[in-house]
Amino acid sequence: MEKIIPFTINDLAKITNHRSGEIKFGEKMITVPKGTDPIAFLKTCEAKYVLFGIPEDIGIRANFGRPGAASAWDSAIKSIANIQHNRFCKGSQLAILGQLNVSEEMKEVEHLDFNDIDDRSKLSQLVEKIDKDVSHIIFNIVKLGKIPIVIGGGHNNAYGNIKGSALAKGKPINAINFDAHSDFRILEGRHSGNGFSYAYEEGFLKKYFIFGLHENYTSKSVLDIIKKIEDRVRYNTYDNVNIRKEKEFNQEMTQALEFINDDFYGVEIDLDAIPNIACSAMTLSGFSVEQLRQFVSFFAKNKNATYLHICEGAPDLGEEKNNHLIGKLIGYLVTDFIKAYQQIV
Numbered sequence: 001m002e003k004i005i006p007f008t009i010n011d012l013a014k015i016t017n018h019r020s021g022e023i024k025f026g027e028k029m030i031t032v033p034k035g036t037d038p039i040a041f042l043k044t045c046e047a048k049y050v051l052f053g054i055p056e057d058i059g060i061r062a063n064f065g066r067p068g069a070a071s072a073w074d075s076a077i078k079s080i081a082n083i084q085h086n087r088f089c090k091g092s093q094l095a096i097l098g099q100l101n102v103s104e105e106m107k108e109v110e111h112l113d114f115n116d117i118d119d120r121s122k123l124s125q126l127v128e129k130i131d132k133d134v135s136h137i138i139f140n141i142v143k144l145g146k147i148p149i150v151i152g153g154g155h156n157n158a159y160g161n162i163k164g165s166a167l168a169k170g171k172p173i174n175a176i177n178f179d180a181h182s183d184f185r186i187l188e189g190r191h192s193g194n195g196f197s198y199a200y201e202e203g204f205l206k207k208y209f210i211f212g213l214h215e216n217y218t219s220k221s222v223l224d225i226i227k228k229i230e231d232r233v234r235y236n237t238y239d240n241v242n243i244r245k246e247k248e249f250n251q252e253m254t255q256a257l258e259f260i261n262d263d264f265y266g267v268e269i270d271l272d273a274i275p276n277i278a279c280s281a282m283t284l285s286g287f288s289v290e291q292l293r294q295f296v297s298f299f300a301k302n303k304n305a306t307y308l309h310i311c312e313g314a315p316d317l318g319e320e321k322n323n324h325l326i327g328k329l330i331g332y333l334v335t336d337f338i339k340a341y342q343q344i345v
């Protein structure tokens with residue numbers, strides 16, 4: 001756990017905008033006391049959900065993408081701290097573990113060039129290093145019976161979430177991914193486009209449903225691979241559901257749930273599925289924020305939901321004056337998840 005930078009009570013106080021007569025999440029969320037072992041502390045604390053940030057974009061760089069996702073954690077935690085603590089959702093249900101310390105790795109990649117074969121291999125090796133840390137931390141949280149809420153970072157971190165959860169549960173888990181892309185690309189060295197294929201190949205991912213693939217951005221080879229393993233990997237497309245209306249959003253959620261609900265599952269959200277969200281693979285066409293919120297709420301309302309991961313949002317790539325909006329969106333998704341999950345426990 002030495003790779004975690006704890007989020008202290010002072011850090012929380014600094015980002016909480018106090019108003020008299022109001023109680024904000026920042027006044028109620030649980031932080032790990034100074035000098036305490038985080039896992040030993042989490043074991044004793046009542047909060048069911050554990051917030052954990054991965055401020056990196058090395059996996060995105062290794063995938064020839066546009067860096068910026070490292071900034072989502074800061075933006076998210078500032079927003080979450082200022083959500084109202086009330087009868088609908090209580091800040092005290094959330095413990096903040098802190099963020100993964102990736103400062104050295106982020107420094108190391110500053111001058112690496114994806115087009116250089118040695119640099120590309122170095123980027124992939126660093127992603128593998130982060131994978132190990134993420135899976136170790138997720139393993140420890142899930143083993144305590146808590147629900148990790150992970151704010152990425154790139155979608156490469158799906159691998160560590162799945163592996164850590166599978167090891168904690170003692171068996172492979174399933175995953176549902178709200179995404180424009182499959183991230184089921186070839187095993188060519190780790191990056192943000194192959195977190196699920198690596199987890200599948202290594203036996204940590206049992207069944208995988210991709211919700212809302214963009215037909216224009218999914219290669220024939222990936223479609224061919226998925227076709228051969230359709231007992232374990234299924235998808236629908238955004239075009240299918242929202243454009244041609246051959247399928248209906250709510251029915252599709254029900255069918256996807258039936259597919260993955262035979263075991264524990266992770267809920268993966270790639271913000272590049274939403275139009276106008278600053279991301280490496282930003283788009284103008286995609287599901288609405290309301291559809292995404294309904295999706296999170298729907299898949300959280302189940303005892304098999306094992307973790308929530310929200311990734312690829314990149315406030316640093318957005319407009320300077322409104323770069324708090326991605327954090328605000330993440331705040332809605334986190335509370336949607338908690339509100340739905342708490343109905344079933």
Ligand SMILES: N=CN[C@@H](CCC(=O)O)C(=O)O
Pocket residue numbers: 063064065154155156181182183185192193194270280281312
């Ligand atoms: N996590 C994102 N993965 C996508 C990114 C696509 C892009 O950058 O255009 C992928 O590799 O397919």
